[in-house]
Amino acid sequence: MGCAALLAVAALLAPAAAWAPSAEDELLFKAWMLQNNRRYDPGEYPRRLRTFLGNKRQIEEHNAGNHSYQMGLNQFSDLTFAEFKKLFLWREPQNCSATKGNFLRSSGPSPDSIDWRKKGNYVTPVKNQGPCGSCWTFSTTGCLESAIAIATGKLLSLAEQQLVDCAQAFNNHGCSGGLPSQAFEYILYNKGLMGEDTYPYRAENGTCKFQPEKAIAFVKDVINITQYDEDGMVEAVGKHNPVSFAFEVTSNFMHYRKGVYSNPRCEHTPDKVNHAVLAVGYGEENGTPYWIVKNSWGPLWGMEGYFLIERGKNMCGLAACASYPVPQV
Secondary structure: OOHHHHHHHHHHHOOOOOOOOOHHHHHHHHHHHHHOOOOOOOOOHHHHHHHHHHHHHHHHHHHHOOOOEEEOOOOOOOOOHHHHHHHHOOOOOOOHHHOOOOOOOOOOOOOOOEEHHHHOOOOOOOOEOOOOOOHHHHHHHHHHHHHHHHHHOOOOOEOHHHHHHHOHHHOOOHHHOOOHHHHHHHHHHHOOEEEOOOOOOOOOOOOOOOOHHHEEEOEEEEEEOOOOOHHHHHHHHHHOOOEEEEEOOOHHHOOEEEEEEOOOOOOOOHHHOOEEEEEEEEEEEOOEEEEEEEOOEOOOOOEOOEEEEEOOOOHHHOOOOOEEEEEOO
């Protein structure tokens, strides 16, 4: 057997070359680790680096294409989508088809666009739910905070942790998920919600420590918008106040950076929604109508904690279970 043939056989028999990132990739990852305060033990480091570079490649491929939104590296870039789902989205499926609509449509047009953040001091700063599927509590408090501020001029910061700890009887599951409509019902029947300062957020399930005398926010009625009535949502946001809604987060949303999010492959039914957020306004960009949405993943994610999502198509099921409270003031 000739030399070349022997070399070819040796190459076939040799173990596959170990995966080796470039020095530039390692430098980028280490800078990201520093920025995001991450430390790994030596055994975990290669796995996190590989995941990070896989996410980076997905982001670059997406941004090279023709899309209405851009993706970017963020605090979740060392996670697989399966890990992200486990930490930050609902673990229990929430089927909101049980909520029947009681939103009464009025005559007359809604505004062409609205942004409650610009109309006054009506929206609290973006909060961070941490590694707990409690987004539903942030959607709930954000909506009630804004409704009270619009009605009274006073912007409160309300206690998500009370909802995590105390609202189970209303078919909510703490860090495993829940629905804003059910949380509003809890606040109504519980006769109040405490403030963030007296019931601070801990990002984990706990025992209920509600103190009635410290309640500062109250609900008089709960308005559920008829399932799939996105025009009803427009009217509610345009004429009343921000509105809570839920939708299905898929892997490409995890790295959203800016622009109008749109996804032809997500589900549109109420049994598939896995994340609750707050519509604080709506508008249109280059002929594409969108919602302006407050998220609960901190101000470093997306557009300073916000995102835009295509409006008018029940995108990812966003019109499947929208609601808001009427505050008792």
